[in-house]
Amino acid sequence: MPTSAPAQTPAPDEPGARPAHGALDRYFKISERGSTLSREIRGGFATFFAMAYIIVLNPIILSSAKDMYGHQLDNGQLVTATCVTAAFTTLLMGVIGNVPIALAAGLGVNSVVALQLAPRMSWPDAMGMVVLAGLVVMILVATGLRERVMNAVPYGLRKAISIGIGLFIMLIGLVDSGFVSRIPDAAHTTVPLQLGADGHLNGWPVLVFILGALLTLALITRKVPGAILISIVAMTALSLIVNAVVTVPSWGLTTPQWPGNPVEAPDFGLIGQVSLFGGFGEVGVLTGVLFVFTVLLSCFFDAMGTIMGVSDEAKLTDAKGEMPGINKVLFVDGLAVAAGGAGSSSATTAFVESTAGVGEGARTGFANLVTGGLFAVALFLTPVATMVPSQAATPALLAVGFLILSGSVKEIDWADPTIAMPAFVTMVMMPFTYSITNGIGMGFITFVLLRLAAGRGREVPAPMYVVSAVFVFYYLMPALGLT
Numbered sequence: 001m002p003t004s005a006p007a008q009t010p011a012p013d014e015p016g017a018r019p020a021h022g023a024l025d026r027y028f029k030i031s032e033r034g035s036t037l038s039r040e041i042r043g044g045f046a047t048f049f050a051m052a053y054i055i056v057l058n059p060i061i062l063s064s065a066k067d068m069y070g071h072q073l074d075n076g077q078l079v080t081a082t083c084v085t086a087a088f089t090t091l092l093m094g095v096i097g098n099v100p101i102a103l104a105a106g107l108g109v110n111s112v113v114a115l116q117l118a119p120r121m122s123w124p125d126a127m128g129m130v131v132l133a134g135l136v137v138m139i140l141v142a143t144g145l146r147e148r149v150m151n152a153v154p155y156g157l158r159k160a161i162s163i164g165i166g167l168f169i170m171l172i173g174l175v176d177s178g179f180v181s182r183i184p185d186a187a188h189t190t191v192p193l194q195l196g197a198d199g200h201l202n203g204w205p206v207l208v209f210i211l212g213a214l215l216t217l218a219l220i221t222r223k224v225p226g227a228i229l230i231s232i233v234a235m236t237a238l239s240l241i242v243n244a245v246v247t248v249p250s251w252g253l254t255t256p257q258w259p260g261n262p263v264e265a266p267d268f269g270l271i272g273q274v275s276l277f278g279g280f281g282e283v284g285v286l287t288g289v290l291f292v293f294t295v296l297l298s299c300f301f302d303a304m305g306t307i308m309g310v311s312d313e314a315k316l317t318d319a320k321g322e323m324p325g326i327n328k329v330l331f332v333d334g335l336a337v338a339a340g341g342a343g344s345s346s347a348t349t350a351f352v353e354s355t356a357g358v359g360e361g362a363r364t365g366f367a368n369l370v371t372g373g374l375f376a377v378a379l380f381l382t383p384v385a386t387m388v389p390s391q392a393a394t395p396a397l398l399a400v401g402f403l404i405l406s407g408s409v410k411e412i413d414w415a416d417p418t419i420a421m422p423a424f425v426t427m428v429m430m431p432f433t434y435s436i437t438n439g440i441g442m443g444f445i446t447f448v449l450l451r452l453a454a455g456r457g458r459e460v461p462a463p464m465y466v467v468s469a470v471f472v473f474y475y476l477m478p479a480l481g482l483t
Contacts, residue, residue: 028098028364033315035363038225040100043362044370046228047102049393050356053176055378056254058082058105058345065114067123068282073270073344079382080266081345087375089336089348094368097329100357101310102371103336106349108435109298113346117279117291125279127341129288132276133295134338134347140300141330145463150304150330151322152461157443158308158321159411160423164430164439165309166404169352171431173397176390177209178252204242205251205391208235212395220359220399228360228396235392251389259383266379270344290482295337297474298437299347303333305436306350313404314358352436356396359403418454422447441471 025031030040059078066072086104093101109130117126140146153161174180179201180193196202201210212235219227239256242248280288307330311323318324333350340348357367378384414420426443430436448468451460 024366028366030364030366033363035361037366039361040364040366041370042226042229043100043357043360044367045357045374046232046360046396047100047351047354047357047362047367048371048374049229049232049388050353050396051102051104051351052378052388052393053254053390054086054104054107054351055079055082055375055382057107058110061107061110062114062346065118067118067126068121071123073123074267076264077267077270078345080268080379081270081343083266083375083379083382084268084271085336085340085343085345085348087372087379089332089339089372090368090375091372092335093329093332093350094365094372096365097332098325098365099307099311099316099323099329100314100362100364100367101307101329101350101354102357102368103333103348103350104375105340105345106299106302106347106351108302108437109295109349110346112294112298116294120287120291121279121282122275123344124273124275125282127274127344127346128276129279129291130295130341130347131274131338132292132341133299134334134336134341136292136296137300137334137337138331141327141334144327146300146304146330146334147327149463149467150308150326152463152467153308153444154419154447155321156412156416156419156423157426157447158312159408160426160443161305161436161440162309162312162408163405163412163423164427164443165305165352165355165436166401166408167427168401168430168434168436168439169355169397169404170401171434172352173394173401176252176397177394178203178206178391179209204246204248205239205389208239208242208389209391209395211235211238212392213398216395216399217402220403226360228356228399231395232388232392235395236388239389239392240387251391254387254389256387256389256392259387262384263380264382272342273344274342290477294474294477295347297470299333299337299349301437301440302435303330303350305430305440306352306354307333309352309404310350310354310358312408313355313400314363316363353397355400355404356393359396359400418447418450418456421450441474444468445471 059075059082062078063073063075082105089103093103113126117129180195181197183189183191183194196206212231216227216231219230243256311317316323336348340346412423422443425446426439429442430439444464445468448460448464451457
């Protein structure tokens with residue numbers, strides 16, 4: 001199991017501060033990492049609530065598209081598929097990887113599957129492409145290539161990836177809560193975002209978010225145990241009251257309303273509906289390989305950035321910024337990609353919202369047992385699991401984004417332009433392009449070019465040259481007519 005530098009020991013008066021003992025503690029290294037069972041449990045709950053939106057959002061994205069035969073996936077079956085793969089892979093990451101990194105259907109990748117793959121083939125063919133991408137990831141892990149790529153990333157860029165993720169999840173929180181919104185292209189303005197829905201902060205949902213953010217930050221400042229989880233529960237209760245008392249035009253994706261029928265039977269109809277190589281017969285070998293490559297690249301680097309950022313925030317890295325036992329984590333991540341395809345929920349990958357659990361003190365895979373268990377429960381209680389509005393959960397992302405930013409920015413060597421400028425590009429491009437992969441790719445390319453320009457090409461690790469070349473090809477694919 002991965003080892004790490006111990007995290008800060010909880011205060012003596014913190015509930016659950018007494019270290020756990022026994023086989024469970026030894027297996028997950030709970031005491032060794034300076035954590036407690038109560039912190040792990042709180043962290044597992046916080047992570048689940050921060051990412052529970054995927055139970056609703058992933059089915060919406062996938063069911064809105066049609067394959068080449070005009071078939072659409074059933075929304076109810078997609079909810080089941082999303083919960084099953086999230087529960088299975090999150091539990092697997094906890095037991096094998098022993099890290100507090102939860103997994104679920106990846107945003108961005110599901111859009112690629114729905115908008116690029118499915119229209120050119122059948123749904124089973126498209127999911128087969130995802131399975132193949134996962135198998136390739138596992139081969140890269142087995143040969144040590146994926147670990148070599150991660151370890152070749154300079155320390156300063158590792159910190160920049162963490163900062164970029166911090167900024168990215170802060171923006172996710174602001175957008176998902178409605179605190180800021182996208183200005184439609186029809187407005188003919190160069191400003192992409194605005195305050196609220198119309199340039200002003202209006203409505204109860206935004207007020208719930210603001211109160212949640214203030215409460216979360218105040219509790220963290222006061223070092224109150226369970227700050228993030230307390231805020232989520234409190235704001236969910238407030239949202240239920242508000243929605244029952246006043247008329248709210250829209251809460252966004254999730255309306256805080258106690259369901260009339262909280263229990264629903266899962267429908268496993270999509271599980272295993274996969275054709276591994278059928279897609280190649282529809283689009284040809286070259287296009288099929290490029291489709292697999294597109295899914296692979298997104299899964300590979302999105303997960304790489306998330307694993308780096310979350311493990312660094314959880315103090316699971318050593319003095320070089322590397323995480324001992326990383327291969328187990330990477331292998332489970334590759335298996336998760338394949339499992340997502342096999343379950344027809346699209347590629348499953350590490351979720352950056354895991355930082356919400358880390359912010360609660362989670363340091364081990366035991367937190368994943370809680371998160372994965374809640375996804376399993378959601379199979380039968382989906383209406384209850386999805387009643388937490390984004391306005392109640394997203395303040396956690398704002399708070400954790402700040403904590404990541406404040407802890408990493410001083411670690412970058414700003415006096416070395418060949419590190420400082422690529423770091424800046426990395427951390428800025430993640431939120432501005434709404435993509436972890438883009439931030440990593442542009443940062444890597446900038447790093448290699450600046451080191452060459454400075455006559456320091458020999459200092460660039462060989463894997464950085466290879467990966468940067470892959471990214472250059474990836475960005476040139478549309479111009480070359482290969483997408």
